[in-house]
Amino acid sequence: MAQHPFPDRRFGAFLFDMDGTILNSIVAAERVWGAWARRQGIDVDSFLPTIHGMRAIETMRRVGIPEAVLEAEIAGLVQAEIDDVEGIVEIAGAAIFLKSLPPERWTIVTSAPRALAEKRLAIAGLPVPPLMVTGEDVANGKPAPDCFLLGARKLGVPIEECLVFEDAPAGIRAGEAAGATVLVIDATHSHRLDTPHPSVSGYDALAVSQASDGTLEIIAKG
Numbered sequence: 001m002a003q004h005p006f007p008d009r010r011f012g013a014f015l016f017d018m019d020g021t022i023l024n025s026i027v028a029a030e031r032v033w034g035a036w037a038r039r040q041g042i043d044v045d046s047f048l049p050t051i052h053g054m055r056a057i058e059t060m061r062r063v064g065i066p067e068a069v070l071e072a073e074i075a076g077l078v079q080a081e082i083d084d085v086e087g088i089v090e091i092a093g094a095a096i097f098l099k100s101l102p103p104e105r106w107t108i109v110t111s112a113p114r115a116l117a118e119k120r121l122a123i124a125g126l127p128v129p130p131l132m133v134t135g136e137d138v139a140n141g142k143p144a145p146d147c148f149l150l151g152a153r154k155l156g157v158p159i160e161e162c163l164v165f166e167d168a169p170a171g172i173r174a175g176e177a178a179g180a181t182v183l184v185i186d187a188t189h190s191h192r193l194d195t196p197h198p199s200v201s202g203y204d205a206l207a208v209s210q211a212s213d214g215t216l217e218i219i220a221k222g
Contacts, residue, residue: 053168
């Protein structure tokens with residue numbers, strides 16, 4: 001039997017990161033970012049591990065892209081990511097799990113721009129929630145808590161009653177800073193992540209029970 005990640009705990013809403021959490025886009029993302037890094041003269045091997053879970057604007061500023069060309073660089077990179085979707089797939093069981101949730105009790109909180117998020121979700125066969133939070137919706141990207149706080153507000157649920165599903169260190173820190181409970185999805189991890197939070201490798205072993213008050217409990221399937 002799978003281990004129950006949160007025994008005797010119910011949540012008002014679920015907030016899902018996208019890349020690495022409900023879909024696997026690592027191959028496509030690293031293909032595009034790797035090509036960009038080579039054009040900039042950046043060491044690709046050391047750079048690629050730093051891109052996950054963060055917005056392009058924070059990543060590019062961190063490596064010193066001048067503000068005068070930042071907007072154009074971001075636009076070009078995002079378009080390249082929209083054009084390159086080969087290899088994008090759902091994390092095991094994600095589609096069934098998401099479709100089992102009441103629509104008013106979950107959303108996606110991603111660092112990706114909306115156009116890219118919608119393209120990747122469509123390719124992976126995953127639903128687009130009506131209240132999705134994307135990178136354009138906040139002034140400060142992950143690891144700042146802004147995106148998860150906004151997601152909770154959109155759903156009308158206190159952040160302390162939300163469960164954040166994340167895979168990347170920046171997103172985990174954002175969930176912690178927001179005051180949410182965090183569940184780590186480690187399906188795309190090649191090395192064990194040092195985290196105090198419960199981890200699961202996918203959604204096949206999970207189900208959800210909804211109480212009469214609308215709150216949600218994760219159930220570990222046997």
